[in-house]
Amino acid sequence: MGVSIDSAFSHANWAAKDCGGVSFPLLADFHPKGAMADSFGLFLAEAGITDRATVIIDKEGIVRYSVAVGPPGAREIGDLAAECEKINTGGGSMPKGEGVPAGTQLFVKSSCGPSRKALLAVDNLKLRDSIAVHNVSEDAAAKAKLVEAGGKDQAPCLVINGEAMFEAPEIAAKLADLVAPV
Amino acid sequence: MTQVGQPAPDFELGDQFDRKIKLSSFKGKCNVMLLFYPLDWTPT
Structure with a gap:
């Protein structure tokens, strides 16, 4: 660490x-x-x-x-x-992560601190290829998808296993625990 | 400087993912390496 x-x-x-x-x-x-x-x-x-x-x-x-x-x-x-x-004498390694489930989506807004925070977690965990990232400020279709998946027009929003999370620290911690647990 | 052979002082700090990391939670599970460095944006 x-x-x-x-x-x-x-x-x-x-x-x-x-x-x-x-x-x-x-x-x-x-x-x-x-x-x-x-x-x-x-x-x-x-x-x-x-x-x-x-x-x-x-x-x-x-x-x-x-x-x-x-x-x-x-x-x-x-x-x-x-x-x-x-x-390193026998056993005791860090736990392995289970990975991000298929179909995970992250909705973000431009010029939004919490959205930036969620994106930094995606980048630090190298998840750009595993998570569909949509910017609702640039893409009207994404906005409609966000309302459908998250129930409201609020970003950042992580949709994972059908559940929506809106708080950036929770999103970052959730992704980190799936990919790089401690 | 921490003395080799002595117990490490426990700590709980946030990480870059806003998780709380507590040293004593690794006890009995795994070894821990701490890389102290002066500042972000400098070579580690």
């Missing part, structure tokens, strides 16, 4: 736009700023940012590896791989 002092919305934008989509959790240590990093001794209070560091915690909750390389530094990927080899 990634951790920085940025907000969840910044994470979602950055991951989708700059990183080609990130489905593993990026944690927002945003408020109070850096509190979680500070509890690990990895918050650089003067600069107001998190150190560049890697911490590996085993299944029992014990820290097995903790190395900071400084903000301009680079992680030792070879060391991390070796450490993972040592710790």
Whole structure:
């Protein structure tokens, strides 16, 4: 999992736009700023940012590896791989997602923050090919479909297994739990 | 700096999908790797 002092919305934008989509959790240590990093001794209070560091915690909750390389530094990927080899003794992987059911549709509006949030979740989970996305601001037929499927002209709207969801955080969490559960 | 061999401090934070992620929920299930980085929009 990634951790920085940025907000969840910044994470979602950055991951989708700059990183080609990130489905593993990026944690927002945003408020109070850096509190979680500070509890690990990895918050650089003067600069107001998190150190560049890697911490590996085993299944029992014990820290097995903790190395900071400084903000301009680079992680030792070879060391991390070796450490993972040592710790990965039998079982205990992340759960596998069941995937998005066929026929799932997402209705969005232009210039709409919550719609943008729902779309960022689609991009971070790489679901553009699995979900039919309709923009009701640009497509009158889509608007009619939205009213038919969702019961009202309100977007964003995720129609999944015949049920309509209208809240962007719920839509994002629902999609993430189907594709990349934790 | 967190000491190797010591229990990790628990936390609960939101992720980019607005889910609440709690470290202790992974206990007994899987290992966790935390990648701390200075800021979004910089190299991880």
